[in-house]
Amino acid sequence: MGSRVPTRFGARTNLGLLLLLLGAFLTGWLAFAYATAPARWSLVVHATSGIAILLLLPWKSMIARRGMSRNRPHRWASILLGLLVITSLLAGLAHSTGLLVYAGPFSAMEVHVGAALAAVPFVVWHVAVRRIRIRGTDVSRRNFLRGAVVISTAAVAYGAGELVVRATGLPGAARRFTGSYEAGSYAPGLMPVSSWMFDSIPQVEAKDWRLRIGDRALSYEELAAFDDRVVATLDCTGGFYSTQVWSGARLDRLVKDMRGASIRVVSHSGYDRRFPIDQAVSLLLATRFGDQPLDAGHGFPARLVAPGRRGFWWVKWVTAIEVDDLPYWWQSPFPTQ
Ligand code: HEM
Numbered sequence: 509m510g511s512r513v514p515t516r517f518g519a520r521t522n523l524g525l526l527l528l529l530l531g532a533f534l535t536g537w538l539a540f541a542y543a544t545a546p547a548r549w550s551l552v553v554h555a556t557s558g559i560a561i562l563l564l565l566p567w568k569s570m571i572a573r574r575g576m577s578r579n580r581p582h583r584w585a586s587i588l589l590g591l592l593v594i595t596s597l598l599a600g601l602a603h604s605t606g607l608l609v610y611a612g613p614f615s616a617m618e619v620h621v622g623a624a625l626a627a628v629p630f631v632v633w634h635v636a637v638r639r640i641r642i643r644g645t646d647v648s649r650r651n652f653l654r655g656a657v658v659i660s661t662a663a664v665a666y667g668a669g670e671l672v673v674r675a676t677g678l679p680g681a682a683r684r685f686t687g688s689y690e691a692g693s694y695a696p697g698l699m700p701v702s703s704w705m706f707d708s709i710p711q712v713e714a715k716d717w718r719l720r721i722g723d724r725a726l727s728y729e730e731l732a733a734f735d736d737r738v739v740a741t742l743d744c745t746g747g748f749y750s751t752q753v754w755s756g757a758r759l760d761r762l763v764k765d766m767r768g769a770s771i772r773v774v775s776h777s778g779y780d781r782r783f784p785i786d787q788a789v790s791l792l793l794a795t796r797f798g799d800q801p802l803d804a805g806h807g808f809p810a811r812l813v814a815p816g817r818r819g820f821w822w823v824k825w826v827t828a829i830e831v832d833d834l835p836y837w838w839q840s841p842f843p844t845q
Pocket residue numbers: 518522523525526561571572573574575576578580582583586587589590591593634635638639640
């Protein structure tokens with residue numbers, strides 16, 4: 509009997525951690541998928557789950573200490589998992605408070621998401637190898653109440669944290685609803701350069717470049733002659749946002765034959781994104797920002813401007829635009845390259 513109590517306590521804490529890790533992971537990506545109101549709500553749930561993980565760590569450290577004393581193989585992988593989760597948590601808090609937004613070449617947000625992604629295989633391994641058995645008695649009113657106490661404490665801690673950030677005037681107080689910080693708005697030279705994952709910056713020569721639209725090919729001069737303008741905010745998943753005056757050609761004016769279900773915009777690097785055809789009117793293929801030509805880092809010769817969408821939709825170094833019958837959702841929700 510003496511040993512049963514701590515065992516069940518361990519299984520419940522571990523199950524709680526698993527649910528919270530899943531919750532934080534899913535709501536993090538949900539927030540990245542939207543640049544509109546749902547982003548804020550998913551981030552409230554996200555932050556609450558993250559803080560609830562922190563609250564459970566003292567209990568988990570008791571379980572971990574017991575586990576360590578059992579001297580099982582591959583303990584190092586559990587320790588590495590711990591380091592990755594703690595790195596992700598600290599980087600998330602550093603970003604949200606604004607205490608550390610950039611760490612060397614990386615933003616705190618990149619470290620936050622990078623550590624979380626790196627933790628995924630370790631979580632899968634850990635849960636598969638250090639298996640827990642759930643019993644009927646674990647699904648009790650009492651355990652629901654315990655869970656509710658942890659989650660409400662985390663929610664209150666999150667709300668209090670946000671109040672403290674505002675009251676003390678920490679940089680985090682100036683975050684947008686997506687959690688991003690303003691950078692270089694209306695000053696193209698100060699706008700940060702960032703790309704999705706491992707996309708590297710190509711040096712494209714204007715004279716060699718052509719934009720393929722169906723069976724037509726436009727030169728840089730032909731495209732640069734368009735002067736449709738839009739003021740739009742690029743909100744990067746790396747943790748910053750920047751508003752600029754973009755000029756170029758609206759896709760519905762550029763593409764002659766709009767018969768199809770979706771419009772696909774393809775980069776020199778092979779990277780591509782697909783949009784519902786009726787959104788072509790709000791999409792702009794920009795050659796300039798703030799009346800100056802784009803530079804290589806920001807997508808020269810031409811980049812897509814997709815107002816209201818996160819940065820990874822704003823395809824850079826565009827070389828082709830295609831209209832076809834595939835539905836717009838026929839793509840990975842996040843780019844895979
Ligand atoms: C925040 C995430 C987690 C971290 C950092 C973590 C870390 C650790 C560490 C360092 C150990 C001790 C070393 C070892 O046995 O390999 C351990 C043991 C263990 N973990 Fe986790 N863990 C986490 C989440 C989970 C989850 C989600 C489950 C299951 C659903 C789980 C189940 C276990 C079990 C059953 C043990 C063995 C306990 C014992 O032998 O008494 N852990 N964990």
